[in-house]
Amino acid sequence: MLRPQRNEFRRLLATAALGLLAVTACANNSSTTTTTSGVIKIGILSDCAGDFGSFYNDDIGGALSVLAAHYGGKATGSLPKDGMTGAKIAGKDIQIVGFGCSDSTANKAIEETRRLVEQLGADILIGPLSGDEGIAVANYAKTNQPNKTFLNGISGAQEATLKVQAPNFFRFNPDGAQWSAGLGSYAYNKLGWRTAAVIGDDYAFPYTSLAGFIAEFCAIGGNVTKRVWPPLGTTDFSSFVAQLPTNVDGTFVGIGGAGLITFLKQYQQANGAISSKHFMGNLFWIDPQLLTAIGTPLVGAVAASGIAADDTSAQTKAYVQELSVYPATQKDAASVFTLGYWSAMTALGMALTSVNGDISGNQKALQAALAKIVIDGPYGKISLDSNRQAIADNWVTQVTPPPAGSNVPGLKTILQIPKVDQTFGGFFSSSTPNLDRSNPPCAKKTPPPWVGNEVPVNFG
Amino acid sequence: MAPGILLALLGVAVVAWIAYNGVQNGKLFWVVTLNGITLAALFFVVAAGFTLIFGLMRVVNMAHGSLFLLAGYIAFTLQGTLYGVSSNLLSGTPATVVSWIVPLVVATIVIGLAGVLMQQVFLRWNQGQDLRQALITIAISVILADQMVAHFGGIAESIQQPAAWPDSVTVLGVHYGFFRLVVVVGAAIVIGGLLFLVIKRTRFGMIIRAGVDDRSMVSALGVNIQVVFAGAFLIGALLAGLAGVLGGTMLAVQPGNDSAFLLDSLIVVIIGGMGSLGGAAIGSLALGLVSSYSNVYLNFGTTDLTNYSILLTFILVVAMLAVRPLGLFGRPA
Structure with a gap:
């Protein structure tokens, strides 16, 4: 057979298809199931690939730092992923069975959760990172593992707690909408926006993040005229940039992770510089890693999250000090990723201490203790509602020009939105439609309770 | 032929829908069309190298996307270390023409040589065994992807275009990115022309064309097919490297781009036919326009189906x- 035939081309195509499958499916088959005795086994799940892969060490580092600072944990390497040994809570040895490495997709998160819980025998899981992953893990906790305990890492889709309501899934971080509290009012009342467009990645977290802005902005009287949803992982945003209307007062950007840099670059190429009076962003705009990568184009713009980056209170200093075991994580102390995993491990440590390390009886005592935990966190108290979802303060922050000799902008916290809850003062409930590309609708009604009651702050 | 008629009807409906929307908002249509064309230009540079290797050597080089991404990282690193260009997005030290061209040339050559090395070490001794070769190149791509994440991190980086170049040009009343429209499309046209000349007008090109049709006969005629293979791999890898720097400047350098552009190359080759330069050009244009239009026009009044736009490229296949x-x-x- 000397000449290439149709069959050969087909075989090559089949080979290529098989190859792609092999590249995307990366199986993990190590299996060591053991039973629990005097040891409490913890698995930590984050993303090491995909749009949020760069937050891997911030996440794991945030959690492990708590063990090092309070429970005698010793780092076995300079990076969090190198592991930690020797921690004891209430006399019980804490064993970190492994780190889950997901890629922001629900499938991969479940695959890694199963590896940590079913194969490596974790009693307690901390994680995941991203919105769709959080919904999947909460469902897994409720349906497959009712007798184990799950503490969310930093995923922020509303559905994971408000809708799934797994009795053994605890989230000590606000969801995306809570993190946007205060921005709709700021846009309407301070920036004078009456019409706005929104753009966000096409999955559960940005739906939630933008829902917080839309609900508040529209309740006061604003109108959101266009919603654009590029898929997560988009590299060419030009066609989505082209769809953003120019006849609106402002645009709210909910593109996260690696995509934000690509989006802003392509927006600038198409439309010129970003005007801080006509743009607003969600928590990614003020994340330390992204702020460093993006630089000065965002100066003047306002965003919000559960962090007051310039707060220098004793509480904040103590938190930053706790992270000193991992300098790279400490540098990103003012990142929700670090704070979220830190909060989860802090709550777990407090709860385990209060039940004397007892995880027998299907962990029901531990879960009851967790539900009552109040964390005295670096940026305010964090407590849980009846769906085991955090109630916390939110902070509206402005990006300021870089200090002399640097090209990384600074941050100035301008407003405190106290005690934001997941229902957004009654906007969302277990019976409201799931947030998606068109929900919530834009409707004028009684604004959330904090509108007009924001607390101006100045940390100097 | 029923499927043919069905497809033709579908095609007419699609064109009519795009035309209707184009009339409604001409400016958006023009921008989206330019997006498709500029994206196609980038696809063409990547896929031309892929189709050359695929067509001549029957090697499905699954590491082609990794070479593309690695070139971007090399150029990005060189821009920072050699010239102190800031990695901040459009702030800090700007790039000059020299500090863009030199990293481009170095990265392209390094990737070209890396490609030849890969072919000599991993693919020379097992010619004709497509499955084994595909698996080896998959292994290389997985290893490279992990090493790049470990070394460069997961945050997207961008190669800065020279500050002296304008940000945008005006075409038919629309401001459009200068780099995308002039540099990337220009590069694709020049490369397409050069490759055409090499393949149609030189002895080397003649051997490649003969090799695509019948390797064994070319070998039997006394041509040292090993040298031809190495040459083809060099050109293919050079193109991946060049495209990586162009793509890193036009879009971004980020994990995941390797598999994304590998998939795009495969689609282009399936549409255009393996080993055909003209096919790669038309395949790229089809893929670029379909993905660009479907991101915008898959929207029917209140029913927004743009999240299914990725499916449309597979329907094309x-x-x-x-x-x-x-x-x-x-x-x-």
């Missing part, structure tokens, strides 16, 4: 395989 299993310009013999 399915349609092509149904009507012309060898691609537009693929030849059975």
Whole structure:
């Protein structure tokens, strides 16, 4: 057979298809199931690939730092992923069975959760990172593992707690909408926006993040005229940039992770510089890693999250000090990723201490203790509602020009939105439609309770 | 032929829908069309190298995307270390023409040589065993992807275009990115022209064309096919490297781009037919326009289906395989 035939081309195509499958499916088959005795086994799940892969060490580092600072944990390497040994809570040895490495997709998160819980025998899981992953893990906790305990890492889709309501899934971080509290009012009342467009990645977290802005902005009287949803992982945003209307007062950007840099670059190429009076962003705009990568184009713009980056209170200093075991994580102390995993491990440590390390009886005592935990966190108290979802303060922050000799902008916290809850003062409930590309609708009604009651702050 | 008629009807409906929307908002239509064309230009540079290797050597080089991404990282690193260009997005030290061209040339050459090395070490001794070769190149791509994440991190980086170049040009009343429209499309046209000349007008090109049709006969005629293979791999890898720097400047350098552009190259080759330069050009244009239009026009009043736009590129592939299993310009013999 000397000449290439149709069959050969087909075989090559089949080979290529098989190859792609092999590249995307990366199986993990190590299996060591053991039973629990005097040891409490913890698995930590984050993303090491995909749009949020760069937050891997911030996440794991945030959690492990708590063990090092309070429970005698010793780092076995300079990076969090190198592991930690020797921690004891209430006399019980804490064993970190492994780190889950997901890629922001629900499938991969479940695959890694199963590896940590079913194969490596974790009693307690901390994680995941991203919105769709959080919904999947909460469902897994409720349906497959009712007798184990799950503490969310930093995923922020509303559905994971408000809708799934797994009795053994605890989230000590606000969801995306809570993190946007205060921005709709700021846009309407301070920036004078009456019409706005929104753009966000096409999955559960940005739906939630933008829902917080839309609900508040529209309740006061604003109108959101266009919603654009590029898929997560988009590299060419030009066609989505082209769809953003120019006849609106402002645009709210909910593109996260690696995509934000690509989006802003392509927006600038198409439309010129970003005007801080006509743009607003969600928590990614003020994340330390992204702020460093993006630089000065965002100066003047306002965003919000559960962090007051310039707060220098004793509480904040103590938190930053706790992270000193991992300098790279400490540098990103003012990142929700670090704070979220830190909060989860802090709550777990407090709860385990209060039940004397007892995880027998299907962990029901531990879960009851967790539900009552109040964390005295670096940026305010964090407590849980009846769906085991955090109630916390939110902070509206402005990006300021870089200090002399640097090209990384600074941050100035301008407003405190106290005690934001997941229902957004009654906007969302277990019976409201799931947030998606068109929900919530834009409707004028009684604004959330904090509108007009924001607390101006100045940390100097 | 029923599937043909069905597809033709579908095609007419799609064109009519795009035309209707184009009339409604001409400016958006023009921008989206330019997006598709500029994206196609980038696809063409990547896929031209892929199709050359695929067509001549029957090697499905699954590491082609990794070479593309690695080139971007090399150029990005060189821009920072050699010239102190800030990695901040459009702030800090700006790039000059020299500090863009030099990293481009170095990265392209390094990737070209890396490609030849890969071919000599991993693919020379197992010629004709497609499955084994595909698996080896997959292994290389997985290893490279992990090493790049470990070394460069997960945050997207961008190669800065020279500050002296304008940000945008005005075409038919629309401001459009200068780099995308002039540099990337220009590069694709120049490369397409050069490759055309090499393949149609030189002895080396003649051997490549003969090799695509019948390797064994070319070998039997006394041509040292090993040298030809190495040459083809060099050109293919050079193109991946060049595209990586162009793509890193036009879009971004980020994990995941390797598999994304590998998939795009495969689609282009399936549409255009393996080993065909003209096929790669038309395949790229089809893919670029379809993905660009579907991101915007898959929107029917209140029903917004743009999140299914990725499916449309696969429908394009399915349609092509149904009507012309060898691609537009693929030849059975």
